[in-house]
Amino acid sequence: KKSFRVAVLPGDGIGPDVVAQAVRVLEVVSATSPDIELKLEEHLFGGCAIDATGVPLPDSTLQACKEADAILMGSVGGPKWDVNSKVRPEQGLLGLRKALGLYANIRPCNFASDSLLAYSPLKAAIAQGTDIIIIRELIGGAYFGERKELGQAAQPDVAYDTMIYSIPEVQRITRVAAQIALNANPPLAIHSIDKANVLASSRLWRKVVVETLQSEYPQLTLDHTLVDSASMVMVANPKKLNGVVVTENLFGDILSDEASVIPGSLGLLPSASLAGAPSVADALSPEFKPTHGLYEPIHGSAPDIAGKGIANPIGTILSAAMLLRYSLGLDKYAAAIETAVRKVLDNKDIGGFEFRTADLGGSTKTTEIGDKIVEVL
Amino acid sequence: KKSFRVAVLPGDGIGPDVVAQAVRVLEVVSATSPDIELKLEEHLFGGCAIDATGVPLPDSTLQACKEADAILMGSVGGPKWDVNSKVRPEQGLLGLRKALGLYANIRPCNFASDSLLAYSPLKAAIAQGTDIIIIRELIGGAYFGERKELGQAAQPDVAYDTMIYSIPEVQRITRVAAQIALNANPPLAIHSIDKANVLASSRLWRKVVVETLQSEYPQLTLDHTLVDSASMVMVANPKKLNGVVVTENLFGDILSDEASVIPGSLGLLPSASLAGAPSVADALSPEFKPTHGLYEPIHGSAPDIAGKGIANPIGTILSAAMLLRYSLGLDKYAAAIETAVRKVLDNKDIGGFEFRTADLGGSTKTTEIGDKIVEVL
Ligand SMILES: CC(C)[C@H](C(=O)O)[C@@H](O)C(=O)O
Ligand SMILES: CC(C)[C@H](C(=O)O)[C@@H](O)C(=O)O
Numbered sequence: 001k002k003s004f005r006v007a008v009l010p011g012d013g014i015g016p017d018v019v020a021q022a023v024r025v026l027e028v029v030s031a032t033s034p035d036i037e038l039k040l041e042e043h044l045f046g047g048c049a050i051d052a053t054g055v056p057l058p059d060s061t062l063q064a065c066k067e068a069d070a071i072l073m074g075s076v077g078g079p080k081w082d083v084n085s086k087v088r089p090e091q092g093l094l095g096l097r098k099a100l101g102l103y104a105n106i107r108p109c110n111f112a113s114d115s116l117l118a119y120s121p122l123k124a125a126i127a128q129g130t131d132i133i134i135i136r137e138l139i140g141g142a143y144f145g146e147r148k149e150l151g152q153a154a155q156p157d158v159a160y161d162t163m164i165y166s167i168p169e170v171q172r173i174t175r176v177a178a179q180i181a182l183n184a185n186p187p188l189a190i191h192s193i194d195k196a197n198v199l200a201s202s203r204l205w206r207k208v209v210v211e212t213l214q215s216e217y218p219q220l221t222l223d224h225t226l227v228d229s230a231s232m233v234m235v236a237n238p239k240k241l242n243g244v245v246v247t248e249n250l251f252g253d254i255l256s257d258e259a260s261v262i263p264g265s266l267g268l269l270p271s272a273s274l275a276g277a278p279s280v281a282d283a284l285s286p287e288f289k290p291t292h293g294l295y296e297p298i299h300g301s302a303p304d305i306a307g308k309g310i311a312n313p314i315g316t317i318l319s320a321a322m323l324l325r326y327s328l329g330l331d332k333y334a335a336a337i338e339t340a341v342r343k344v345l346d347n348k349d350i351g352g353f354e355f356r357t358a359d360l361g362g363s364t365k366t367t368e369i370g371d372k373i374v375e376v377l
Numbered sequence: 378k379k380s381f382r383v384a385v386l387p388g389d390g391i392g393p394d395v396v397a398q399a400v401r402v403l404e405v406v407s408a409t410s411p412d413i414e415l416k417l418e419e420h421l422f423g424g425c426a427i428d429a430t431g432v433p434l435p436d437s438t439l440q441a442c443k444e445a446d447a448i449l450m451g452s453v454g455g456p457k458w459d460v461n462s463k464v465r466p467e468q469g470l471l472g473l474r475k476a477l478g479l480y481a482n483i484r485p486c487n488f489a490s491d492s493l494l495a496y497s498p499l500k501a502a503i504a505q506g507t508d509i510i511i512i513r514e515l516i517g518g519a520y521f522g523e524r525k526e527l528g529q530a531a532q533p534d535v536a537y538d539t540m541i542y543s544i545p546e547v548q549r550i551t552r553v554a555a556q557i558a559l560n561a562n563p564p565l566a567i568h569s570i571d572k573a574n575v576l577a578s579s580r581l582w583r584k585v586v587v588e589t590l591q592s593e594y595p596q597l598t599l600d601h602t603l604v605d606s607a608s609m610v611m612v613a614n615p616k617k618l619n620g621v622v623v624t625e626n627l628f629g630d631i632l633s634d635e636a637s638v639i640p641g642s643l644g645l646l647p648s649a650s651l652a653g654a655p656s657v658a659d660a661l662s663p664e665f666k667p668t669h670g671l672y673e674p675i676h677g678s679a680p681d682i683a684g685k686g687i688a689n690p691i692g693t694i695l696s697a698a699m700l701l702r703y704s705l706g707l708d709k710y711a712a713a714i715e716t717a718v719r720k721v722l723d724n725k726d727i728g729g730f731e732f733r734t735a736d737l738g739g740s741t742k743t744t745e746i747g748d749k750i751v752e753v754l
Binding site: 088090120123126145148155164166199200201203227234237251254256257258262266 | 465467471497498499500503519520522524525526527532534535536537538539540541542543544545572574575576577578580581584604605606608609611612613614627628630631632633634635637638639643
């Protein structure tokens with residue numbers, strides 16, 4: 001049996017609630033598979049790590065994440081660790097991203113089941129068929145450029161951040177976008193988002209995306225949308241962005257969250273953050289093999305419902321599926337989980353179980369979703 | 378008769394089409410009013426100015442804008458003046474904003490008529506009642522901070538922009554937000570948007586907004602939303618942001634465009650960009666008197682339909698109403714135009730004319746909208 005180590009970081013708020021269900025699903029995969037074995041190990045991360053150790057990302061957690069084959073995370077943060085505190089849970093997340101080089105954040109946005117169309121804030125005709133994979137550059141731009149807080153700069157009454165990109169940073173994220181586009185048959189269209197009519201960093205972004213795709217992946221189609229326009233299209237006609245959307249860190253933060261409400265609940269959506277440089281050679285065999293991968297639902301820690309057993313674990317369970325697919329190369333098991341999720345969400349009239357947690361106006365409990373997915377599997 | 382000078386900048390694409398109708402409306406106001414007179418004068422601006430003079434903002438246009446009591450603009454840009462050209466129409470717009478100190482961009486987002494709910498991409502129950510005034514800081518942040526193009530920086534393979542804010546810049550936009558909030562009875566709630574969990578410029582922003590409102594406008598309510606979360610709320614439950622949304626330049630660019638698709642068509646929405654510093658003393662009499670004001674529809678130049686006579690002029694006509702209200706203090710005439718617009722848009726079953734231009738799936742012509750609004754007035 002091939003053995004994989006998965007570091008599990010439940011985090012804060014509803015993190016432990018939802019991670020527990022994804023862990024069950026992974027354990028079932030491990031127990032029933034003839035050829036693989038998953039070793040899951042929990043570690044402190046985020047606010048709970050601040051409380052226990054004084055820092056959001058303890059050395060032992062970072063070490064375990066470095067050594068693991070993949071990382072499964074819940075969520076971090078909460079009102080207890082305020083924006084104005086010196087030590088904040090988010091610093092742990094930003095630190096982990098940077099330390100592992102997780103530069104490629106991948107967020108699929110689609111309907112796990114068409115039965116969920118009723119929950120979208122968009123009219124069904126507009127929402128139906130939305131199928132976007134957002135690829136956000138995760139360790140560059142204004143998040144990690146030089147910054148000066150108020151009082152630190154030469155001018156006493158200003159504060160600033162630097163939105164900075166280098167050619168290699170844009171090349172590698174473009175290659176991830178290209179390889180994910182090529183994984184589909186026919187290949188997906190690539191939509192690059194920037195603000196090249198104003199920003200120098202966006203002009204570099206656009207130039208490098210164009211040149212990288214033209215020289216390494218000439219078979220792919222590419223278009224460019226300004227970020228303000230993209231934020232309109234995402235609501236007015238999201239299908240126009242179907243395929244792969246690739247963008248820089250801050251724009252990706254905003255647009256991926258905007259997209260995430262289309263499928264009706266944040267609780268449904270997974271994400272992956274990957275490290276490892278696809279090389280030009282990989283273009284021939286379009287498979288992106290990350291050296292590190294962090295998988296987490298896109299929702300926050302929702303402290304108001306933490307521990308109540310009503311959080312939606314589906315985003316985390318689908319994150320576990322992404323973990324199997326991208327980091328462990330176990331596409332078969334990933335697909336099985338996705339099929340089980342669909343069945344649990346599908347309305348009864350099309351043969352599903354029509355389970356609905358509180359975020360979808362229902363009363364299904366967190367564990368009941370886990371039970372049913374395990375049963376279907 | 379009191380006389381006002383209005384500089385008119387039709388610009389490119391559909392700009393001249395829509396501005397022509399707003400000009401007609403202003404001329405009717407001027408001709409029928411017993412106490413005011415409007416002197417309208419057209420000037421070159423944008424791509425057409427590049428073609429005629431080599432620059433998007435000729436000195437004579439800038440001079441006329443400086444001397445005018447208010448400026449009415451159409452739209453600038455088009456594929457003819459490409460993102461990669463050295464001289465671009467947007468530079469004229471950014472230059473005009475900077476030269477006149479137009480730091481407060483005001484974009485109301487609401488339904489000019491509930492008959493338009495059918496055209497919103499959002500479900501009617503979610504969209505109905507959306508009533509947000511977005512106030513975007515317009516001449517600070519990453520748009521005007523120091524930047525280096527690729528090849529200009531010390532490191533040869535990077536490009537960067539600087540997101541920078543000073544205390545006075547944030548103070549004055551906060552005061553505009555406060556005074557607009559106080560113009561309503563009861564006063565509107567203020568929602569400040571930032572990314573204070575990551576960016577130093579956002580931490581300055583939040584601190585100054587809090588301190589300015591606490592010391593100068595303690596009667597107003599204020600809350601804070603992170604920009605990624607705001608971009609979700611804007612789609613999932615826009616009414617949560619009802620009131621005044623105040624934010625920095627780049628976030629405002631993205632969020633105001635996102636909001637603008639809620640009312641069904643970009644063609645419907647106006648904007649104002651104002652200069653002039655409200656002082657603390659003004660807090661007592663909540664009236665914001667701009668020294669300069671630029672009024673324009675929020676849509677772009679739509680070169681594909683330019684000159685076809687099918688563009689929607691309502692956003693420009695409502696911009697003319699804002700011009701009368703903010704720059705000329707003629708609230709009465711502004712309200713009359715807004716009422717006429719509502720009547721033209723209302724469905725027939727509630728006594729309206731149900732006019733629909735192509736952007737709303739109809740076949741009403743640009744001039745027919747102008748005719749009818751003039752007639753109603
Ligand atoms: C918590 C925060 C720092 C983080 C980000 O902005 O990247 C979050 O919003 C996300 O998108 O993962
Ligand atoms: C044309 C462009 C420079 C401008 C901006 O980004 O400010 C436009 O998008 C706007 O919002 O008025």
